Amino acid sequence: MIMTASARTLWIRQDRVEYPVVVGEGVLDELSAHLASDPPRGAGLVPSPEVPHVLFTDATVNALYGDRVEALLRAWGLEVLRVVVPAGEASKSLAAYERAVGEMLRGGAGRKSVLFALGGGVVGDLGGFVAATYMRGIAFVQLPTTILAHDSAVGGKVGIDHPLAKNALGAFAFPRAVLYDTALLRTLPPREVRSGLAEIVKHAFLAGEEYVSFLEAEAERITALEPGALAESLLRGIAVKADVVSRDPYETRGIREILNLGHTVGHALETLGGYQTFLHGEAVALGLAVESRIAERLGILASCVRGRLEALLARFGFDLRWPEGEAYDPASVVRVMLRDKKNVRRKIRFVFLADLGKTKFRELDPEGAEAHLRAVLREGA
Numbered sequence: 402m403i404m405t406a407s408a409r410t411l412w413i414r415q416d417r418v419e420y421p422v423v424v425g426e427g428v429l430d431e432l433s434a435h436l437a438s439d440p441p442r443g444a445g446l447v448p449s450p451e452v453p454h455v456l457f458t459d460a461t462v463n464a465l466y467g468d469r470v471e472a473l474l475r476a477w478g479l480e481v482l483r484v485v486v487p488a489g490e491a492s493k494s495l496a497a498y499e500r501a502v503g504e505m506l507r508g509g510a511g512r513k514s515v516l517f518a519l520g521g522g523v524v525g526d527l528g529g530f531v532a533a534t535y536m537r538g539i540a541f542v543q544l545p546t547t548i549l550a551h552d553s554a555v556g557g558k559v560g561i562d563h564p565l566a567k568n569a570l571g572a573f574a575f576p577r578a579v580l581y582d583t584a585l586l587r588t589l590p591p592r593e594v595r596s597g598l599a600e601i602v603k604h605a606f607l608a609g610e611e612y613v614s615f616l617e618a619e620a621e622r623i624t625a626l627e628p629g630a631l632a633e634s635l636l637r638g639i640a641v642k643a644d645v646v647s648r649d650p651y652e653t654r655g656i657r658e659i660l661n662l663g664h665t666v667g668h669a670l671e672t673l674g675g676y677q678t679f680l681h682g683e684a685v686a687l688g689l690a691v692e693s694r695i696a697e698r699l700g701i702l703a704s705c706v707r708g709r710l711e712a713l714l715a716r717f718g719f720d721l722r723w724p725e726g727e728a729y730d731p732a733s734v735v736r737v738m739l740r741d742k743k744n745v746r747r748k749i750r751f752v753f754l755a756d757l758g759k760t761k762f763r764e765l766d767p768e769g770a771e772a773h774l775r776a777v778l779r780e781g782a
């Protein structure tokens with residue numbers, strides 16, 4: 402078990418690409434060493450001296466860490482073009498994408514520019530999508546700054562939302578490296594800490610008993626951001642994700658889809674809330690609870706596992722009550738779920754938890770899904 406806060410490197414292999422994920426307190430201070438050193442120590446990245454490189458971040462993270470990271474990049478000898486988008490999910494939009502690309506074109510970024518995405522999942526997804534498409538694709542590095550980003554920075558899914566559907570536009574593009582400085586997590590507001598823990602819980606239930614009981618034992622220390630417990634929970638989450646995405650890099654083998662646990666309902670909640678009401682993790686937490694109740698009704702999941710899942714989410718402070726208001730009527734939820742990327746033949750494809758470390762796919766027709774959702778809400782999820 403890793404109980405120190407020192408740097409740990411995990412190599413991820415996807416398709417023919419390999420990239421390091423370096424996790425630890427203060428890893429950003431050694432940014433150039435981690436990125437420039439030859440593998441296996443570093444990523445072997447040599448940015449061109451001929452073009453500016455893009456420090457891509459949001460306004461909140463920029464105010465906290467922008468100057469420091471820019472200074473580190475300049476100390477490495479790079480010319481830096483800073484692109485700052487507003488904080489929050491609303492920046493995963495075509496409008497923000499267009500503005501960012503405009504700033505890069507005006508600032509002289511070229512094909513050899515490297516984009517450094519400094520921020521949470523929004524910056525990683527948008528910045529990664531900009532990098533995947535700018536001049537047909539430039540190299541990028543993920544510098545995650547949220548707990549949630551232990552998930553989003555790894556695996557190579559990048560993209561933006563459409564008002565009608567979450568992550569409707571995107572690409573697979575793998576970062577050259579992920580540098581995850583856990584010291585930066587201390588400035589996260591409590592609501593963002595909690596939001597990130599939803600994906601940790603998801604990863605734990607996908608992994609099995611050991612990770613789940615670790616979280617049950619360490620919940621308070623993790624919530625308090627105690628470095629040892631926090632780093633351990635993040636590394637375990639990254640390891641789960643790394644294992645899945647290395648076996649199914651492009652979600653074509655029916656393996657990677659399990660990472661959508663909690664997200665069929667969760668994404669619908671985010672869309673119905675106009676990407677403003679719920680943080681991603683809040684929607685996923687409620688999605689995990691509701692989907693596990695549907696799984697229990699279908700006879701797929703035992704009530705004791707469902708109970709442990711809800712108890713852990715409650716200990717992390719999630720509100721598992723269904724939101725009030727007509728917008729969240731089961732019929733509307735089903736209408737949005739029908740646009741989910743996983744679907745085939747107008748059936749809604751769910752990944753359900755079947756046990757600790759086990760999942761099952763089920764396709765429900767819209768009427769069936771709505772009936773189950775209504776029944777679960779009547780019970781009071």
Ligand SMILES: NC(=O)c1ccc[n+]([C@@H]2O[C@H](COP(=O)([O-])OP(=O)(O)OC[C@H]3O[C@@H](n4cnc5c(N)ncnc54)[C@H](O)[C@@H]3O)[C@@H](O)[C@H]2O)c1
Pocket residue numbers: 459460461462465488489490493520521522523524525526546547548549550552553554555556557558559585586587588589590593596597600680681682
């Ligand atoms: N690509 C993937 O595989 C994947 C996986 C999971 C989630 N996601 C996406 O990730 C997004 C959510 O990510 P998120 O929760 O990190 O959101 P986020 O990027 O919006 O960050 C949350 C908030 O915290 C602020 N913040 C970030 N770092 C901070 C720090 N160190 N100190 C203080 N404040 C800080 C940000 O400015 C923002 O307001 C969603 O769009 C979701 O769809 C993608």
Ligand SMILES: [Zn+2]
Pocket residue numbers: 552600664681685
């Ligand atoms: Zn997610």
